[in-house]
Amino acid sequence: MAKIVAGIACSHVPAIGIAMDRGTTGTPYWEPLFRGYTPARDWLAKLAPDVAIVVYNDHANAFSLEIVPTFLIGVADKFPIADEGFGPRPVPTVLGSPKLAWHLAESLILDEFDMTIANEMPVDHGLTVPLSVTCGQPAQWPFPVIPICVNVVQYPPPTGARCFKLGSAIRRAVEKFDQDVKVVIYGTGGMSHQLQGERAGLINRQFDTAFLDGLTKDPLALTRIAHTEYMREAGSEGIELVMWHVMRGALDDKVTEVYRHYHVPASNTAAGLLILENRSPA
């Protein structure tokens, strides 16, 4: 039986990827952020998952406003790296896991989550930065990836509660897969940040800390945060945090916080990283 054993919440700030690609992670600006990533990389290498489900949002790269899928699953055997307007990141092509992905697509739709299915799709920093953060710079990514995209660019994104329920449905689907596969799930984006308008640069450490705490202790309470509250408290782009609920919904009710890292600033953003392990035996 396949099983989700752990969840990783991780900001996907493009500048973090650029710092790695340009080799500037040791500068005084970046060093404190990257120092905090080392324990997460060690943990993940030791866990050695077979597959990662990465919940992220596309930023006007794979999709434009032409078609805006609210929830989408990538079922391809590979996902090329997107050109986001300054050339593709120099990172390995992301390999997919088509059998499990198709199984998830089928199961989720029959479980009343009406997923869009993508057979061809480039992936942008939303997916590749969390891989870089947690895997470093390998010649090939250490595991195949099933991308799940959530719209957070065209308002309104799905609610936090809906995202949590999607996570629960992903868990049910994974557990129905008849092969022994060890799965980790990433929820990406956030934490507090605002990239636009006169209020650009907003950071709310208090909100972020409460969110990190609540994800372990009382995730259902967090799913009741309304969209306007995210935007008011965590910045207009802080609403990306709804994607963390997908990850959390896919885990046990009781989880153990294994690791946390929080740093301000990564460009315009509060960068958060949280690792949660299921308490039930793998």
Added chain:
Amino acid sequence: MNQPRDYDSIPGTYVYDAERGRVGYALNMFCMSLNKVENRRSFKENPSAYLDRFALNSEQRRTVLERDWLGMLKVGGNIYYTIKIAFCDGLTFQDVAGMMSGVSKDAYARMMLAGGRSPEGNRYKNAADAPGPTAASQEPDRG
């Protein structure tokens, strides 16, 4: 659709909602075209001629040609799209964020290094709209 939205009370924030999506489509699709290297080249060579390929209105066109980053948001631009013009110019997200918030690049960078813009005093356009006594205190922006 035309009802006031509760997020309209957030200062300095342009939520890319249904109304902006309706108004801003052509502007954002022009930005999207800059994901292709050959289009970036054409736009740089002759911005005005390149813009003729898209159905921008005159104000949208002006904001692009003058790089009025804040103005773009007011006429339906979505930051994830308009930033592609900035990338074309060799600017970063932080460069544009500084310009939108009306401070120098250095001042903006200092504000971020000091922990970012505080939510205190930046939650509501009008302090009177804020619920409870604590949120009503209006401090000036840091940085």
